[in-house]
Amino acid sequence: MLLFVGVLMLIGIQVSWSLLPLSKMQRELVMLRKGEQQGLSDNYPKEVSPLVSDLNALLFHYQELLERARNHAGNLSHALKTPLSVMKNEIEMLPDNEKKLLQQPIQQIQSQIDYHLGRARMAGAMNILSVKSSPCERVEAISMAFDKVYAANEVTMINELDSELEVAVEKTDLDEMVGNLLENSYKWAGSIIRVHANELADGNVELIIEDDGQGIPEEKLEQVTKRGVRLDETTPGTGLGLNIVNEMAHSYRGSLTLSKSSMGGLKASLVLKVSQAS
Structure with missing residues (x-):
């Protein structure tokens, strides 16, 4: 009976020891989510290192894609605003009846630009880490x-x-x-x-x-x-x-x-x- 208990204790210790790297990884993922670090640390056993490297590469790639999407949205915003401003200024010089006819569609275009660019920025924002x-x-x-x-x-x-x-x-x-x-x-x-x-x-x-x-x-x-x-x-x-x-x-x-x-x-x-x- 004592031998059986001893074997169970040894198995328990072995399992706990084997899971230590995963427990550490879990803690680091929590810290990463809270913004306390940018990625997983390098000091893991060689058995787990490939997984850690792949996760870090995935995190970096994901952040890079999100940042690129946000920059693209900003560039698109600037590219559209300039010609739209020119159109608005030209419309102001038209007779009142023509001005009223064109002001509403121009405002609708501005509304669509603001709305969809806002959503593009939000899509990237909600998952950016740290x-x-x-x-x-x-x-x-x-x-x-x-x-x-x-x-x-x-x-x-x-x-x-x-x-x-x-x-x-x-x-x-x-x-x-x-x-x-x-x-x-x-x-x-x-x-x-x-x-x-x-x-x-x-x-x-x-x-x-x-x-x-x-x-x-x-x-x-x-x-x-x-x-x-x-x-x-x-x-x-x-x-x-x-x-x-x-x-x-x-x-x-x-x-x-x-x-x-x-x-x-x-x-x-x-x-x-x-x-x-x-």
Whole structure:
């Protein structure tokens, strides 16, 4: 009986010892997903090394393809915007009846470009590894630009975000989301915009951008995140801003919720994953 128990113990030790490299690989994959390292380390037993090399090569190739797709989307955007701007300027010089006839299809083209390029960027963004960015830093940078653009509105932006907070979102994508939400507040705030955050128990953070403007009627809050919906046709835009924020947040497994702010205006709650490397 003792011999049998001893053999079982030896088998258990042997199995545990054999699985150590796989346990290490599992830990490293978790660290990689959290953004704490860029790939698997090299110091594995020779039996496992080929698998590690193949995984690292696959990760590198995948990141390279995603980055190439994002660059292609950016280049395409610039290539299309220049001739479109020329067309817009030429249309402005036409008689009013001809101008009105051409403005709508041009706006539709712009809308399609913005929408599909936004989706192309999101397709790459949702799986890029080891990304992180600072909401506090991006809010400060974006608001400095909007302070100049919307200087006539005399709006004060109060940034209460923790400078140490980092979210698992690529910087240009965070700029896209925060920029759209901030611009909306700069357009419609009475005098104050407040940006703050609540850390959630599930490893996410709720970024809140709210203002003291007139807000959006409750029955229309869900409608405005749909593609192309604009409640005010007199304001320039394609009606894609909140829709893009909503879809981009979902691509990062987050969410966008709109509600009435206690300040009287619109409250935008953007839920994103906290970077574990922060």
